[in-house]
Structure formats: structure tokens, C-alpha cells
Amino acid sequence: MEYxxxxxxxxxxxxxxxxxxxxxxxxxxDKKGFLRYRRPYEALAAYRAGHVDCSGDTVxxxxxxxxxxxxxxxxxxHLEAFKPWRKxxxxxxxxEIDAEWRSNRxxxxxxxxLPDLRGKTVADIGCNNGYYMFRMATxxxxxxxxxxxxxxxxxxxxxxNAIAGLRDLAxxxxxxxxxxxxxxxxxxxxxxxxxxxxxxxVDTLRDVHAALAPGGTLIVESQAIPGDDxxxxxxxxxxxxxxxxYFIPTxxxxxxxxxxxxxxxVELFCSHPMSSSEQRRTAWMDFESYSDFIRxxxxxxxxxxxxxxxxxxxxxxxxxxx
Numbered sequence: 001m002e003y004x005x006x007x008x009x010x011x012x013x014x015x016x017x018x019x020x021x022x023x024x025x026x027x028x029x030d031k032k033g034f035l036r037y038r039r040p041y042e043a044l045a046a047y048r049a050g051h052v053d054c055s056g057d058t059v060x061x062x063x064x065x066x067x068x069x070x071x072x073x074x075x076x077x078h079l080e081a082f083k084p085w086r087k088x089x090x091x092x093x094x095x096e097i098d099a100e101w102r103s104n105r106x107x108x109x110x111x112x113x114l115p116d117l118r119g120k121t122v123a124d125i126g127c128n129n130g131y132y133m134f135r136m137a138t139x140x141x142x143x144x145x146x147x148x149x150x151x152x153x154x155x156x157x158x159x160x161n162a163i164a165g166l167r168d169l170a171x172x173x174x175x176x177x178x179x180x181x182x183x184x185x186x187x188x189x190x191x192x193x194x195x196x197x198x199x200x201x202v203d204t205l206r207d208v209h210a211a212l213a214p215g216g217t218l219i220v221e222s223q224a225i226p227g228d229d230x231x232x233x234x235x236x237x238x239x240x241x242x243x244x245x246y247f248i249p250t251x252x253x254x255x256x257x258x259x260x261x262x263x264x265x266v267e268l269f270c271s272h273p274m275s276s277s278e279q280r281r282t283a284w285m286d287f288e289s290y291s292d293f294i295r296x297x298x299x300x301x302x303x304x305x306x307x308x309x310x311x312x313x314x315x316x317x318x319x320x321x322x
Contacts (some may be wrong), residue, residue: 003170006143007121007214008017010184016186019181023173028149037155040078045073045162049093052164054134056090057104064094075224082156084285092163100285102278103131106192106221106311109270113315115217117141120187123211124178126194133169145186146171147178170234176204179211187213192221195254199246205261218263224271224312225247230256233306240293240302240309251312263316289296 001020004013026106027034049062057260067075076095117139124133136144148154148171157171174196189208198204208218225233225248232249239245249257250269258266279290295301300308 001172003143003145005144007182008185010148010182012181012183019028019174019178021171027154027173028112033242037082037152040081040156041155041159041162043078044075044159047071047163048091052166054164054166058091058096059089059131059134060091061160062093067093077220078159080157080284081208082129082152085129085282086153086285086288087128088284089222090131090160092161093178097284098282099131100279100282100289105278107132107135109313110219110221113219113269114139114218115188117188120227121145121185121251122145122188122190123179123182123186124190124192125208126192127157127171128153130160130169131172131188132192133157133171133281134160134164134166137166137169141168144169147159147174147176149173149175161198176207181208182211184213188215188217190221191221192219195220195257196220196246196248199243200234201247201249202257202260205257205263205289206244209262209318212318214317214318218258218316218318219313220254220258220316221311221313222254223274224248224254224308224310225307226273227307228252235304235306238304240304241288241305242278242293249310249312251310251314254312254314258314258316262318264319266314268312268314272311274311 005210037088050066051063053060079095085097085099087101088097090097110165112260112291117136119142122141123142127133127148133144134145152172154173161169189212191208195201222246227250230253232247234247235245251271255266255268276291282287293302294305294308302308
């Protein structure tokens with residue numbers, strides 16, 4: 001846990017260490033589900049990029065001319081082991097990874113309200129392969145800690161950052177439910193693509209609020225339904241073919257949840273309908289994607305008959321010290 005010394009003394013260190021040891025024992029098992037991702041991580045960790053550039057739409061980790069032909073093919077093969085790639089784009093030693101989501105578009109929507117991250121302690125909850133963490137790195141944070149409970153994404157990020165060598169980025173096998181281990185810890189928390197997976201969204205937002213330091217900022221991004229009324233959809237089974245979905249709010253509903261959870265200065269700063277130009281199948285994600293979730297004869301409706309998804313972006317702050 002190299003990141004632990006970068007966190008404030010408020011962290012419940014002993015409990016976090018015990019959880020970390022338990023999770024590491026879990027993923028160290030020589031079982032197929034773990035080896036499937038641990039082995040390509042271990043192979044890719046042998047490479048270190050001479051050129052790293054996270055400032056553009058594509059996160060660039062190494063140039064093609066840093067490897068010979070055989071090494072290049074080895075790197076590609078191990079990167080392919082992490083399919084499907086949900087977030088990106090990345091370029092790794094010239095291997096161009098066109099992920100399902102054009103995540104650069106979301107990042108561009110965040111930039112106008114992005115807090116100053118220089119020297120700050122940041123959490124990215126549900127960080128996936130860390131695309132947004134790499135983009136944050138250019139803003140010189142003290143630490144960005146990614147919470148990611150999925151073994152595939154955990155090892156994918158570790159492989160990418162072993163290549164990049166960015167010491168201000170770290171990841172652990174944690175979920176949003178582990179935020180109570182981090183009271184008054186983070187200056188900024190990103191909660192993107194998570195809240196509609198939580199059966200009690202206001203309680204989750206209260207946990208986020210408690211994990212922020214006084215004066216801290218939350219940026220939350222969520223799947224949403226269109227409309228101005230403060231209401232939420234509760235699908236019977238799936239929503240846009242996705243299981244594990246609970247409340248899908250309108251933007252104003254999510255703002256009210258944040259206020260109920262204790263946030264101040266809540267602002268809905270972006271809202272847009274989803275489309276297959278932003279989420280789609282690629283060679284690196286060849287399963288069903290957005291166009292398969294929407295009725296072909298009615299693009300405003302999901303295959304289940306619900307309103308097609310929008311995405312909403314909100315910002316809120318925790319009251320500072322008095």
C-alpha cells in the first residue's frame with residue numbers, strides 16, 4: 001500500500017490494511033479467473049515507457065519505436081487479454097486501443113468546472129482501467145486513488161501504470177461501500193457511472209460527503225432519464241439490457257439527493273442524450289453496445305420500453321471549516 005503515507009491521519013489505517021491484505025490474498029490465488037488478468041499484468045509490468053503524455057484525448061504510454069517487432073506483438077497480445085476495453089482511448093507503444101466509450105468526450109465536459117487538483121488528494125470511485133486518473137495526472141495531484149473492485153480493471157490499470165510509472169496514481173480493490181474507511185480524507189471525489197447501481201443512493205452520497213475533507217468537492221456523473229421533474233425511474237429488471245440498475249434519476253432528482261446528503265452549491269453543469277457515436281462496438285470491445293440497447297424503430301426508447309438514457313453531470317461541495 002504505497003499510497004498510505006500520502007493519506008491524512010483521519011484514515012482508519014488498521015481496518016484498511018486488514019482489508020487490503022485480505023483482498024491481496026484473494027487475487028493471489030492460482031485460479032483461472034485471477035490468472036487470466038494477473039499474468040498479462042505481470043508480463044506488461046516488465047516494460048517502461050520512455051515517453052508518457054496524458055494531456056490529450058488519447059493517453060499515450062510509450063512510442064512504437066521504443067520496442068522491436070517481437071516486443072510489440074507481445075505487448076499487443078497481453079493488452080488484448082484485458083478485453084473488453086470499456087474506457088479510452090489509449091496508445092501503448094503504438095498499439096492503438098479504441099475503447100467502447102470515447103471517454104475523452106466526458107473529460108472535456110468536466111474541464112470547465114474541474115477543481116484545482118494541484119497537491120490535492122483525489123478519489124476516483126469505480127475507476128475502471130484508470131483513463132480519467134491518467135488525465136488527472138497532468139494536473140499534478142498529490143495522489144489519485146482509484147477504487148475498483150473488479151479484478152479485470154484492477155490489473156489492467158496496474159499494467160498501464162507499471163508502463164507509465166506515475167507515482168501519484170494508485171489503485172486498490174475497493175468499492176464505494178468502503179468509503180467509511182476514509183473519513184474527511186479526500187479534497188475531490190469523482191463518482192462517475194456509479195450512483196444508479198446503488199440501492200440506496202442518498203446513503204451512498206452521505207458516505208461520499210463524509211469522506212470529503214471540509215471544503216471538498218464532489219463531481220458526480222450519472223445515467224439519467226430526460227425531464228425536469230425531480231423523479232427517478234426504477235426498472236423492473238434491466239435498463240438498456242443492464243442488470244444491477246436501481247434508481248435512474250432526472251438531473252433535478254439527483255441534485256435533490258445531493259442536497260439531502262448535505263452538499264452545498266449543487267450545480268447541474270451538463271446534460272446530454274446518449275448516442276452510439278460515444279458508446280459503440282470496436283475491435284477492442286466486440287460485445288453488444290449502445291445501439292443494441294435501444295429500439296431500432298424508436299431511438300428515444302430502450303429495448304425494455306423505458307426512456308433512452310441521458311447523462312448528467314453535477315458538482316457539489318462540502319461545507320468548509322468555520
